[in-house]
Amino acid sequence: MSVEVYYDDDADLALIQAKKVAVLGYGSQGHAHALSLRDSGVEVVIGLPEGSKSRAKAQEQGLRVLTPADAAAEADVIMVLAPDTVQRSLYADAIAPNLTAGKALFFGHGLNIRYGLITPPADVDVAMVAPKGPGHLVRRQYVDGKGVPALVAVEQDATGNALALALAYAKAIGGTRAGVIRTTFKEETETDLFGEQAVLCGGAAALVQTGFEVLTEAGYAPEIAYFECLHELKLIVDLMYEGGIARMRYSVSDTAEYGDYTRGPRVVDARVKEEMRKILSEIQSGEFTRELIAEDDAGRPNFTKMRAEGAAHPIEETGKKLRDMMSWVDRPITETA
C-alpha cells in the first residue's frame, strides 16, 4: 500500500495565517510549534496554567501567555500540546467550555482521541499534526531551513477544510519541507507508541545499557564501553539515516558487516520479536494506556522510581565526563527563540 506524501507546494500557508492559534503547553513540542508558527506569520497565543514554570520561558521569547481557557476562547485553532496524561482534564476544564462550532481542535499525538479519553462535539474539526521527531529538533531543523517529517490525520471534518488546515499548520512548522503523510489517529497512536517503546526509546536505551553492562562487568574500561555502545551508535545511526542500513554496511569494515549478519539476529532473536508483538497488542487493546493513566492518577510512584534509577545508571556518569571534553557533542537543549 503506498501513501501520499505532501510537500510545501501541496499546502497553503495562508489558511493558517488567517487563523489565531492557541498552543496549549510550552514544552518540547509546544515551544517548537509556537515559535515556528509565529515565524511563519501566524498569530499565536500560549495557554498555560497560572503556576506553570513554562510561562516565563514563553514570555521571554515574546509570546503572549494566557490561561488555557482564555487562550482557547480567543483562538480559532486550539493545538493541545500538554502531556498526554493531562489532556483529559485540560479538555474538560479549559477547552470544552470554549470549543464553539467551527473551531478546530488539533493534537500533536492521537492518544486521547484514539482511546476515547476526549470526545469533542461533532461541530468542530478534529485533526492532528504529529512531527516524527523530538520537539527541540523540530524547532532546530525549522530554524536551519530544514524540517522534521510529520503525520496529519483528520478525525472530524465539520468545516470541510480540516485536512487543508492541518497541512497549512504542518507547513508553518517545517513539516512539508521534509514530507507529510496522511494517516488516522489510530495508526499514528499505535505506531508512535510502538516505535518509542520497542525501538526508539525503550529498545535503544536497553540495548545500549545492556551492552555497556556486559563489557564493564567483564572488566573492560567504562570509557571504552561508553564510546563503543553509546557514542558510536549515533555515528552508525547517522549513516542509516542518510543512506539506509545498506550505507552503514558499506561504510563499516567487512568484519563488522559479517558480525552484523551473524550476531545481530542472535541479540534481537525470535523471542524479542515475539515480545515486540506482545507490546504491540498491549497498545492495540488499550492495556498500555490504562496502565499509563492509572500510574499518573496514583502520583507516578513507579515512573518516579524508574526515572531515578535510569539517571543513576553508571553509563550516565561515564558519559558526562567524556562529553565534557567534546564541546560539540554536549549541545544543550534550548528553546531556540
Ligand SMILES: NC(=O)C1=CN([C@@H]2O[C@H](COP(=O)(O)OP(=O)(O)OC[C@H]3O[C@@H](n4cnc5c(N)ncnc54)[C@H](OP(=O)(O)O)[C@@H]3O)[C@@H](O)[C@H]2O)C=CC1
Ligand atoms: N516530546 C516530543 O518531542 C513529542 C511529543 N508529542 C506529543 O506532544 C504532546 C506534548 O508533549 P511534550 O511536548 O513532550 O510535553 P512536555 O512535557 O515537554 O511539555 C508539556 C507542557 O505542557 C504544560 N502543561 C502542563 N499542564 C498543563 C495544563 N493543564 N494546561 C496547559 N499546559 C500544561 C507544561 O508546563 P509546565 O512547565 O508547567 O510543566 C509544559 O509546558 C503530547 O501529546 C506528546 O505525545 C508528539 C511528538 C513528539
Ligand SMILES: CC[C@](O)(C(C)=O)C(=O)O
Ligand atoms: C520517540 C518519542 C516520541 O514519540 C517522539 C519524540 O516522537 C515522543 O512521544 O516523545
Ligand SMILES: [Mg+2]
Ligand atoms: Mg513519536
Ligand SMILES: [Mg+2]
Ligand atoms: Mg510519542
